[in-house]
Amino acid sequence: xxxxxxxxxxxxxxxxxxxxxxxxxxxxxxxxxxxxxxxxxxxxxxxxxxxxxxxxxxxxxxxxxxxxxxxxxxxxxxxxxxxxxxxxxxxxxxxxxxxxxxxxxxxxxxxxxxxxxxxxxxxxxxxxxxxxxxxxxxxxxxxxxxxxxxxxxxxxxxxxxxxxxxxxxxxxxxxxxxxxxxxxxxxxxxxxxxxxxxxxxxxxxxxxxxxxxxxxxxxxxxxxxxxxxxxxxxxxxxxxxxxxxxxxxxxxxxxxxxxxxxxxxxxxxxxxxxxxxxxxxxxxxxxxxxxxxxxxxxxxxxxxxxxxxxxxxxxxxxxxxxxxxxxxxxxxxxxxxxxxxxxxxxxxxxxxxxxxxxxxxxxxxxxxx
Numbered sequence: 001x002x003x004x005x006x007x008x009x010x011x012x013x014x015x016x017x018x019x020x021x022x023x024x025x026x027x028x029x030x031x032x033x034x035x036x037x038x039x040x041x042x043x044x045x046x047x048x049x050x051x052x053x054x055x056x057x058x059x060x061x062x063x064x065x066x067x068x069x070x071x072x073x074x075x076x077x078x079x080x081x082x083x084x085x086x087x088x089x090x091x092x093x094x095x096x097x098x099x100x101x102x103x104x105x106x107x108x109x110x111x112x113x114x115x116x117x118x119x120x121x122x123x124x125x126x127x128x129x130x131x132x133x134x135x136x137x138x139x140x141x142x143x144x145x146x147x148x149x150x151x152x153x154x155x156x157x158x159x160x161x162x163x164x165x166x167x168x169x170x171x172x173x174x175x176x177x178x179x180x181x182x183x184x185x186x187x188x189x190x191x192x193x194x195x196x197x198x199x200x201x202x203x204x205x206x207x208x209x210x211x212x213x214x215x216x217x218x219x220x221x222x223x224x225x226x227x228x229x230x231x232x233x234x235x236x237x238x239x240x241x242x243x244x245x246x247x248x249x250x251x252x253x254x255x256x257x258x259x260x261x262x263x264x265x266x267x268x269x270x271x272x273x274x275x276x277x278x279x280x281x282x283x284x285x286x287x288x289x290x291x292x293x294x295x296x297x298x299x300x301x302x303x304x305x306x307x308x309x310x311x312x313x314x315x316x317x318x319x320x321x322x323x324x325x326x327x328x329x330x331x332x333x334x335x336x337x338x339x340x341x342x343x344x345x346x347x348x349x350x351x352x353x354x355x356x357x358x359x360x361x362x363x364x365x366x367x368x369x
Contacts, residue, residue, distance in 0.1 A: 099254030104290040151284035153232040154261035157225040179272025230258040
């Protein structure tokens with residue numbers, strides 16, 4: 001898709017005068033997780049609990065069930081006393097780990113078992129996680145919700161943040177905002193897909209120079225809508241930071257999902273109004289957004305729909321990530337929705353409004369070879 005040669009108006013942020021300097025340096029400091037025994041959540045007692053960890057896992061697996069009869073587990077299916085640390089300690093760590101993996105990849109059973117052993121050390125010799133058991137299925141469901149959250153956040157970012165900036169800019173020049181005007185702007189943002197990462201939606205600022213035909217741009221993969229959407233990941237790992245120690249990998253997968261969700265949101269507004277395709281083509285899923293392969297003339301050719309962003313994200317320095325975190329917090333604290341400030345929810349909640357339906361199937365945890 002190729003849009004107009006230049007935007008109708010320059011979409012500089014209006015209304016929010018905050019800058020990254022207004023955010024305390026504390027926002028970018030690491031929040032270290034204390035793994036000492038005294039601070040670690042205690043595992044539920046097998047004496048007081050009506051169901052032991054092993055019994056709960058073995059009794060509630062999906063082995064032998066048809067796909068139409070597979071049980072959807074709930075937190076109450078966990079052994080007594082495990083619900084809170086499972087939700088507040090284990091799930092944020094699994095989300096953080098998944099965010100460090102390539103986009104659309106999932107942790108292995110061994111990854112999950114290792115984290116469970118840290119949080120519930122008293123049970124590490126009693127039960128091993130199996131495919132389809134209550135622990136595996138609850139993790140799978142939470143990761144599916146986590147991925148869907150990027151799609152919801154991006155719709156809010158484009159429909160509220162970007163559209164709000166557009167409306168203010170049009171009002172300043174006395175132009176009425178209509179679907180046709182929005183459609184023209186969206187098409188310009190999407191640009192030509194053959195241009196790769198050199199498309200306006202991926203940059204914080206993009207200004208075409210009069211006469212020369214050149215472009216002055218800055219902030220690759222750091223547009224306001226991308227940063228706003230990435231905040232969903234920060235909210236989802238409450239109690240942790242991106243870099244708790246020197247060995248932490250950058251959140252390449254999570255940041256990629258934020259970028260792709262933004263592109264999907266712009267495409268949903270290409271007519272000037274929000275219109276999602278029907279059926280599976282509307283899903284924010286690995287089938288629609290993950291890498292694909294095809295064979296041509298005897299060669300295997302990769303369509304790097306997700307991994308094309310990896311090298312650029314991996315090249316971000318710690319200073320870059322500090323700026324991203326600061327700017328992200330500025331956007332979240334400065335944005336007003338319907339006349340009131342929105343605040344981040346808890347790890348189990350959402351700070352974003354959603355009117356989307358199903359965002360696709362659950363993503364299965366990887367099995368080791």
